[in-house]
Amino acid sequence: MVEVPADKGIAQLHIGGIKIPVKTGMKLEIGQQLALDVVKAGNIPEFKVVREVTSASTQALALKSILPKQLPLNQLLDALRSLTTIQQAPVTTSGAAPAVIKNSLDTLFQQLIQQTTSALPGASAGSSPLERNLQLIANALQTNQGQSVQGNIEKSTTTELARQIGQLINQTLSNGQPITGAVVRQALNQSGLFMEPHLLNGQPVQNDLKGILLKLLATLQPMLTTAHLLGDPPVGRAADTATALQLIAARLFAELHHQAEGALARIQLHQLASLPQDENSHKQLWQFELPISHPEGHDEFLIQFEKETRPAEQAEDHWSVTLNFNIPPTGPVRARLSLIADEISSHFTAELDEGVKRIEQFLPTLNEAFSRAGLKVGKLSASQGSAVKRPDQPISPSPLLDERA
DSSP states (O other), X not given: OEEEEEETTEEEEEXXXXXXXXXXXXXXXXXXXXXXXXXXXXXXOEEEEOOOOOHHHHHHHHHHHHTTTOOOHHHHHHHHHHHHXXXXXXXXXXXXXXXSOOSOHHHHHHHHHHTOOTTSOOOOTTSOHHHHHHHHHHHHTSOGGGOOOTTOOOHXXXXXXXXXXXXXXXXXXXXXXXXXXXXXXXXXXXXXXXXXXXXXXXXXXXXXXXXXXXXXXXXXXXXXXXHHHHOSOOTTOTTOHHHHHHHHHHHHHXXXXXXXXXXXXXXXXXXXHTSOOOTXXXXXXXEEEEEEEETTEEEEEEEEEEEEOOOTTSOOOEEEEEEEEEETTTEEEEEEEEEETTEEEEEEEESSHHHHHHHHHHHHHHHHHHHHTTOEEXXXXXXXXXXXXXXXXXXXXXXXXXXXX
């Protein structure tokens, strides 16, 4: 408790029956209660005031942690899908791993497969291609000459990892699958935005994207432990194929873990952005990413639903949907659809002139589709301009950079 407020930088506190003079630049009041954390003990201790934990401070702390980690989900999905398509090249026993290994799962796996020796067999013939490829990498991560390493990767681990990767890949939509309202509703429900509320209400979350990523990270963790125990190969042993394979395999699992952690952070970023910002606000926003697979990789749609509730005496609620996507040859596009009562309007902003022309060509088709859905069509338009290509970040309730020292 504050007994004497700060005068010329010196205040007096009452702590456990002891009166203690303290140096501080804080503005204190007589009788003020403080929660203190002991930063340094000894003859001249240092204390830190424990600030009240609020929803705003928690959100700001989470945002500071998430922003540097978050990565696009399609990067992880492209890397995971490459595991299912790798074909084992003819076995060679000579040649060293390149001195500089690119930070790309696809490149690293190709290098690994091309240099695999007969001493590193794959899984049984009955396994899926994904399981065989994962087991091949896991075998390469073991020490040579049969020496055991704590946290050895068992076949059961790679089987579970293959199941989780397959489940994650199956969450995406194929390029030929029609995108209906039911499909988008299911994608939103399983996007990870609502995992905690579903758990709280006892609802199943086995297909929840955030839950799948958390399980994937937990399965990868023992593999990282093995990789850390192996370490980098000694200088002068670059031609040691077995050692080079171990290093490549270790980096593969580390990169896979990094990308999965980044995808999880991206979902958490969407969760923060979807939280109500103000008790008095009449707006609610939900945003998530919908990946759609095609032969070359994944297209990703950032989808935002926004509802503005009007007072009872005013007009109906205002709904809007914003889509951000980048599909060749249209290029980056931002589409915003607005629905008031049963009247819908939409405006498309494309960065490329070719994109504007393609969209304008199909506006009559969109008009007909809205009419068939029983909607009154307002204004449909397209123009050239800057299109947002990143997820909207939540407004930080407190500064991300603390300038105090």
